[in-house]
Amino acid sequence: MIAPENPVLAVLCGADHPPDMAAIEDAAVVRYTDERGLADALAGADALFVYDFLSGAVPGAWHAADRLKWLHIASAGVDPVLFPGLRESDVVLTNSRGVFDDAIAEYVLGVVLSFAKDFARSLDLQRAGTWKHRETERIAGREVLVVGTGPIGRAIARMLRAAGMRVSGAGRRARVGDPDFGVVHESAALTRYLPEFDYVVAVAPLTDQTKGMFDAAAFAAMKPSARFVNVGRGELVVTSDLIAALQAGELAGAALDVFETEPLPAESPLWTMPDVLLSPHMSGDFIGWRRTLVEVFAGNFRRWLAGEPLWNVVDKRLGYVPSESQGGAGWATGN
Known part of the structure; x- marks a missing residue:
């Protein structure tokens, strides 16, 4: 041209x-x-x-x-x-x-560590002047599914692997031997694989096939101890289903940087839900x-x-x- x-x-x-x-x-x-x-x-x-x-x-x-x-x-x-x-x-x-690849990967590592080390609760206790000893989680060896195998997903996979996590991918085609993910599952069969993972990271592009892919069925398939991270597009998630899953204890937490409606409406329950981390579409903005x-x-x-x-x-x-x-x-x- x-x-x-x-x-x-x-x-x-x-x-x-x-x-x-x-x-x-x-x-x-x-x-x-x-x-x-x-x-x-x-x-x-x-x-x-x-x-x-x-x-x-x-x-x-x-x-x-x-x-x-x-x-x-x-x-x-x-x-x-x-x-x-x-x-x-x-x-x-x-x-x-x-x-934005590396910046978003750093964000994802940051929220994973925040969940595992309970940083949000530590800050709440600090502000309350309360000394409360707790035990926290290790992230090494934890299983992560990165849904979206483009450059951002690959940067996330490399960073989480470097921290000792075990990372798989989900994309259009299932395959093995991928240099960043090892195993890539077929995203069309997502609910079949979700029960295996401690963290699920959404970074897929928004297409007719991916819109609303994280719905009630997807959240019900996850471990109750799993955390969900969305740094892709807000429309990947059926927000009402996510809220219901969090309220029902089907998930242990969520970190959300993107939303179906931005700014997030003031009346959304997500603002005040425990174990939910929110940021205003800034995960890549260094x-x-x-x-x-x-x-x-x-x-x-x-x-x-x-x-x-x-x-x-x-x-x-x-x-x-x-x-x-x-x-x-x-x-x-x-x-």
């Missing part, structure tokens, strides 16, 4: 413009816009950079995309822009795969992540101008970058 001589780039960003865009502005006509002006910005645009990756405005403005050839989203998940109009078009979709997202886009922008193959091309049928495709590692090394 070769960029036109004087490309027009629309950038969906709201009030906060992406940093370090000077080199891109020198090479293209850049139209910064919020959701209200997106249709006007798309008219005649050759490319779209969805910097505001939580926005759902692209489908509503798609009718104005009369010349678009390439859409890049500043996230690993592409569900906000993967609607029928884009799927059926010739527009190439790329994402920011590779930016200091400097916004600049890194622009670096990824800038690397792909340079390739686009030169007519070179783009990094992180999403298979629009699958909803993610296939594992066998080239990832985004090149942007970090300048290759």
Whole structure:
């Protein structure tokens, strides 16, 4: 795909413009816009950079995309822009795969340790001025199932293995001998394997097949001593079923970074439930992540101008970058 001589780039960003865009502005006509002006910005645009990756405005403005050839989203998940109009078009979709892998893996290790070492209760007792000795759990040797075998899932598997945990995966195809997971189970048969695990980590992409995959049946299949961690997409989980499972003692706890509705509604029971850890969709957001997202886009922008193959091309049928495709590692090394 070769960029036109004087490309027009629309950038969906709201009030906060992406940093370090000077080199891109020198090479293209850049139209910064919020959701209200997106249709006007798309008219005649050759490319779209969805910097505001939580926005759902692209489908509503798609009718104005009369010349678009390439859409890049500043996230690993592409569900906000993967609607029928884009799927059926010739527009190439790329994402920011590779930016958040290690940060999310560190988050998962952190919440696993928090559960095992009872940090939340220690903090409560500290604030109450109460000295109460307890015994805590070891994580070495505990069984973990990571549901989602893409780059983030693999980073999680490597980090948890390094801490002594025994990690398996769940993905579209069952297999053995995987370099990061060893055994990968078929996610379509998830409830068959869930009883084996002490921790279940959801990091699958959101597709028609994965939406609502963690429902009442899935939670009922888990050990009562198991903990559930969601760093994937909120819609992977039927929230009412999760709340019911926690209330019934079918799970020992949950750590949730993503939710069906964000922000989490104030009336949600999750806010005050014991053994539930909540964070506001920030597990991958390390200091400097916004600049890194622009670096990824800038690397792909340079390739686009030169007519070179783009990094992180999403298979629009699958909803993610296939594992066998080239990832985004090149942007970090300048290759």
